[in-house]
Amino acid sequence: MSVRYTDHIRRLPSTVPFVGPETTERQRGRTFRARIGANESVFGPSPKVIAAMTDALADIWKYADPESFDLKNALAENLGVTPANIMIGEGIDGLLGTAIRLIVEPGVKVVTSLGAYPTFNFHVNASGGELIQVPFRNDHEDLDGLLDAAHRNDASILYVSNPDNPMGTCWPGSEIERLIDSLPSGTTLFLDEAYVEFAPEGTAPRMNTDNPNVIRFRTFSKAHGMAGARIGYAIGHDEVITSFNKVRNHFGINCTGQIGAAAAIRDQEWVAHVRACVEQGRERLYAIAAGNGLQAIPSATNFVTIDCGRDGVYARAVLEALGDRDVFVRMPFAEPGNRCIRVGVGTDDDLDIFEEEFPGALKAALAAAGD
Amino acid sequence: MSVRYTDHIRRLPSTVPFVGPETTERQRGRTFRARIGANESVFGPSPKVIAAMTDALADIWKYADPESFDLKNALAENLGVTPANIMIGEGIDGLLGTAIRLIVEPGVKVVTSLGAYPTFNFHVNASGGELIQVPFRNDHEDLDGLLDAAHRNDASILYVSNPDNPMGTCWPGSEIERLIDSLPSGTTLFLDEAYVEFAPEGTAPRMNTDNPNVIRFRTFSKAHGMAGARIGYAIGHDEVITSFNKVRNHFGINCTGQIGAAAAIRDQEWVAHVRACVEQGRERLYAIAAGNGLQAIPSATNFVTIDCGRDGVYARAVLEALGDRDVFVRMPFAEPGNRCIRVGVGTDDDLDIFEEEFPGALKAALAAAGD
Numbered sequence: 001m002s003v004r005y006t007d008h009i010r011r012l013p014s015t016v017p018f019v020g021p022e023t024t025e026r027q028r029g030r031t032f033r034a035r036i037g038a039n040e041s042v043f044g045p046s047p048k049v050i051a052a053m054t055d056a057l058a059d060i061w062k063y064a065d066p067e068s069f070d071l072k073n074a075l076a077e078n079l080g081v082t083p084a085n086i087m088i089g090e091g092i093d094g095l096l097g098t099a100i101r102l103i104v105e106p107g108v109k110v111v112t113s114l115g116a117y118p119t120f121n122f123h124v125n126a127s128g129g130e131l132i133q134v135p136f137r138n139d140h141e142d143l144d145g146l147l148d149a150a151h152r153n154d155a156s157i158l159y160v161s162n163p164d165n166p167m168g169t170c171w172p173g174s175e176i177e178r179l180i181d182s183l184p185s186g187t188t189l190f191l192d193e194a195y196v197e198f199a200p201e202g203t204a205p206r207m208n209t210d211n212p213n214v215i216r217f218r219t220f221s222k223a224h225g226m227a228g229a230r231i232g233y234a235i236g237h238d239e240v241i242t243s244f245n246k247v248r249n250h251f252g253i254n255c256t257g258q259i260g261a262a263a264a265i266r267d268q269e270w271v272a273h274v275r276a277c278v279e280q281g282r283e284r285l286y287a288i289a290a291g292n293g294l295q296a297i298p299s300a301t302n303f304v305t306i307d308c309g310r311d312g313v314y315a316r317a318v319l320e321a322l323g324d325r326d327v328f329v330r331m332p333f334a335e336p337g338n339r340c341i342r343v344g345v346g347t348d349d350d351l352d353i354f355e356e357e358f359p360g361a362l363k364a365a366l367a368a369a370g371d
Numbered sequence: 372m373s374v375r376y377t378d379h380i381r382r383l384p385s386t387v388p389f390v391g392p393e394t395t396e397r398q399r400g401r402t403f404r405a406r407i408g409a410n411e412s413v414f415g416p417s418p419k420v421i422a423a424m425t426d427a428l429a430d431i432w433k434y435a436d437p438e439s440f441d442l443k444n445a446l447a448e449n450l451g452v453t454p455a456n457i458m459i460g461e462g463i464d465g466l467l468g469t470a471i472r473l474i475v476e477p478g479v480k481v482v483t484s485l486g487a488y489p490t491f492n493f494h495v496n497a498s499g500g501e502l503i504q505v506p507f508r509n510d511h512e513d514l515d516g517l518l519d520a521a522h523r524n525d526a527s528i529l530y531v532s533n534p535d536n537p538m539g540t541c542w543p544g545s546e547i548e549r550l551i552d553s554l555p556s557g558t559t560l561f562l563d564e565a566y567v568e569f570a571p572e573g574t575a576p577r578m579n580t581d582n583p584n585v586i587r588f589r590t591f592s593k594a595h596g597m598a599g600a601r602i603g604y605a606i607g608h609d610e611v612i613t614s615f616n617k618v619r620n621h622f623g624i625n626c627t628g629q630i631g632a633a634a635a636i637r638d639q640e641w642v643a644h645v646r647a648c649v650e651q652g653r654e655r656l657y658a659i660a661a662g663n664g665l666q667a668i669p670s671a672t673n674f675v676t677i678d679c680g681r682d683g684v685y686a687r688a689v690l691e692a693l694g695d696r697d698v699f700v701r702m703p704f705a706e707p708g709n710r711c712i713r714v715g716v717g718t719d720d721d722l723d724i725f726e727e728e729f730p731g732a733l734k735a736a737l738a739a740a741g742d
Contacts, residue, residue: 002583003611004527004557006476012617020622022436035433044432053428053627060424060599060631061415062406063592065393090461090623097620101497105377119621126472126618156375186375212373221434228431228626240374246383247497249468250490251391252461254625255599256424260431 008106008128017119021328032328034353036344039165039303041225043277043347045260046270049226052263056256064255071262075233078265084238085209088261090252092194092217092232097123098248099215099234103156103188104129111149112159113141115166115334117192120159129157136337139167139297139305143179150187158183161192163199166332166342168299173205180205180214191216197223197271198278199300212237220257222302223271224264229257278302281345288355292362303344305332308362310369312338317368321361327354379477379499388490392699403699405724407715410536410674412596414648414718416631417641420597423634427627435626442633446604449636455609456580459632461623463565463588463603468494469619470586470605474527474559475500482520483530484512486537486705488563491530500528507708510538510668510676514550521558529554532563534570537703537713539670544576551576551585562587568594568642569649570671583608591628593673594642595635600628649673652716659726663733674715676703679733681740683709688739692732698725 021038025031036042044050072083079086089095096119104110106128112120114133124131132153134145141164150158160179163170176191183189193216196204208214215236221227231253234241264270285304289296295307308315312335319331319341331341343354392409396402407413415421443454450457460466467490475481477499483491485504495502503524505516512535521529531550534541547562554560564587567575579585586607592598602624605612635641656675660667666678679686683706690702690712702712714725 003474003559003614004479005473005614006479008476009473009614009617014613014616016437016616016621020434020437022440023438026440038434040432040434042432044429050428050431053431054425056599057421057424058415060421061411061413061596063391063409063411063598064601066387066391067394069393069397090620090625093622094620102376102380103374105379108375108377122621188374225432227434228427230435230623230625242385243374243376243380245385245387246380249461249465250387250493251464252601252623254461254601254628256627257625 012125015122017122024328030326033326034346034350035328036346036350036354037328037330037342039222039344040227041222041274041302042345042350043225043274045225045264046267048267048270049260049263053256053260056259059255062255063251064253064258066250066253068253068258071258074262074265079207079235081207081209081235082238085235085241087234087241087244088253088258089232089234089248090230091221092192092219093119094252095217095232095234096120096190097126098244099190100124100127100129100157101247102243109153109155110157110159111146111153111155113146113164115332115337116141116159117161117165118333135335136167139337140164140169140171143171143175147179147182151184154184155187157190158187159190159192161194162203163195163300165195165301166305166330167297167337168301168303168305169297170199170203170300173202176205180211183213188213188215193217194219194222195301198275198302203300207235209235209237212240215240220261220264223274224261225274226257226260226264229260230254231257231261278345281351284351285343285345288358292358297340303342305340305342307340310339314365314369315339315341317365318361321364322357325357325361327357383496386493388493395699401697404697405717405721406699407717407721407725408699408701408713410593410715411598412593412645412673413716413721414596414645416596416635417638419638419641420631420634424627424631427630430626433626434622435624435629437621437624439624439629442629445633445636450578450606452578452580452606453609456606456612458605458612458615459624459629460603460605460619462592462601463563463590464490465623466588466603466605467491467561468497469615470561471495471498471500471528472618473614480524480526481528481530482517482524482526484517484535486703486708487512487530487532488536489704506706507538510708511535511540511542514542514546518550518553522555525555526558528561529558530561530563532565533574534566534671536566536672537676537701538668538708539672539674539676540668541570541574541671544573547576551582554584559584559586564588565590565593566672569646569673574671578606580606580608583611586611591632591635594645595632596645597628597631597635600631601625602628602632649716652722655722656714656716659729663729668711674713676708676711676713678711681710685736685740686710686712688736689732692735693728696728696732698728
């Protein structure tokens with residue numbers, strides 16, 4: 001006897017989008033001193049969020065409202081859309097999975113950037129889609145190249161993150177609007193705006209929920225400091241948003257996260273505070289890079305990607321040498337980004353540790369390279 | 372322009388498995404006085420769980436461990452299996468959705484009981500499967516009928532809940548073992564044990580993770596009093612469990628829920644306490660039914676299904692009359708169970724309110740029926 005998997009599932013590898021830092025810690029048998037590799041916000045959520053979540057624990061025996069009424073209303077007010085334009089999910093990851101299931105089946109073509117968010121690719125593969133990957137250009141997602149690939153391949157989805165991960169760069173909203181206006185008629189843009197709160201004014205394109213071919217994805221995991229709460233949201237045309245109900249896990253949202261998120265969106269002062277902390281931290285990371293004779297790529301996110309000045313093998317050696325020194329960072333997976341390491345804005349202590357250990361790590365990597 | 376949905380998705384209705392009590396409250400413009408319709412545990416989680424979750428809030432800025440290492444270890448120890456036999460998900464709902472995606476595609480046949488858990492049916496429909504539904508027999512899931520339907524239809528999945536929802540009855544574990552031994556070779560049993568902690572000793576079949584054709588589903592939403600935390604687990608053959616990684620949302624678990632669940636499984640005294648409270652509450656509900664000249668179906672869960680003695684139209688009138696009196700209960704969706712209402716074991720206050728309002732609700736329903 002054996003389980004009768006579908007043919008598609010049988011062919012899929014049992015994979016993970018990426019390995020969590022806890023797994024690495026268990027393999028090493030030692031915890032990290034600085035956890036600045038997972039694009040989390042070390043500044044945490046607003047104290048008002050913690051208070052709301054603490055209060056919410058008294059009702060943890062109840063299922064959360066599957067319609068997320070209060071949270072959708074708080075978001076709608078903040079965004080200037082209606083609650084019917086919003087879907088809540090288990091982080092952007094969960095929403096990407098749901099939205100992809102609506103559109104992708106074996107044979108469907110999907111365009112993304114080579115080395116962009118691996119979890120998006122994971123979900124496309126899980127639904128049997130065919131990925132077309134366009135390399136970054138000058139450390140930016142190549143909007144013209146992506147558009148061209150979408151046209152040539154008659155893609156059903158085009159994935160763009162703005163600001164992007166892992167390079168941390170962004171396009172002005174006007175460029176994204178130009179992209180939207182030029183989309184092939186059968187292509188839906190998945191616009192991942194996980195980091196948009198950290199970006200310069202004008203990075204987000206105008207809200208336009210009349211267009212069914214744009215679904216935007218945002219999260220409480222970054223600027224709101226609630227990665228562990230697993231609350232993200234999609235913004236789009238109300239009919240498209242309603243279609244999520246066809247496949248989503250209706251009772252999948254945890255109540256503490258949902259209640260905390262509503263408190264978070266109502267505390268924009270905290271977001272402004274975090275943004276200021278992140279700007280300071282980015283400046284410090286730029287300075288650390290320069291102090292080691294390296295170039296940092298100007299960032300519109302809460303991480304800084306540092307060009308290690310050689311190839312991917314060397315950058316991996318730097319990453320591993322930092323790991324040996326108990327500093328957790330990550331690096332881009334694909335060329336040409338994989339000449340870099342990606343360092344999160346940490347606390348002052350985190351950045352002290354990074355500053356202290358980075359020169360030694362670079363030296364160790366050089367030695368490993370035989371220089 | 373419009374979104375290029377798959378043909379299957381285009382044909383699916385935008386539906387919900389069932390409407391949450393908050394939605395009904397918003398429609399009524401009035402909250403319920405007794406919330407005893409959602410099969411939640413009014414006794415809540417252990418104080419140790421609340422303490423662990425409160426502490427966990429300090430780290431809410433971190434993503435939760437996607438491998439759920441600590442929770443899997445706590446469960447493995449409790450169950451006498453290995454961590455590799457366990458998958459954590461966003462409630463049983465989330466795990467059912469994932470497991471169904473591994474096996475079901477358009478054309479695949481799935482057997483369940485008529486009127487059993489609607490969310491299971493929802494996920495089968497979302498994956499395009501064909502449901503074959505076998506009526507309950509003597510208020511029990513009809514194991515022989517289900518087995519027969521699985522053989523006749525060459526079903527890929529057979530869903531059985533034990534104890535079952537919505538009737539609250541159960542089979543001894545030995546009967547489930549007999550069912551397992553008689554499964555068609557291509558059929559995987561999905562054994563939903565959400566309520567097993569409330570059932571008599573011997574209701575759970577032996578743990579046997581050598582059999583790839585049995586996946587068991589359990590939850591922290593019922594006896595552990597953590598419905599809002601959204602933590603469930605699947606138990607099965609390690610290769611089957613690993614296959615969940617092909618499609619699951621790897622970073623979908625919230626950290627407070629995960630940490631609370633590990634504390635919950637380590638506090639079996641609390642489970643024993645809740646079990647005792649539930650036994651008392653069931654006795655009281657039996658007595659309330661008898662006091663109104665009605666028969667309650669003996670329950671192995673934390674709810675009691677009361678036979679209203681007439682047809683589904685009448686039971687619905689009783690349900691609505693209870694709603695008018697601000698008492699939230701539910702009822703089975705399908706014949707012959709829909710002659711009943713399903714009442715959760717509430718607090719003493721909840722049951723006081725139910726006891727007070729039930730006679731009036733019955734009278735109102737009789738009047739509506741023209742008697």
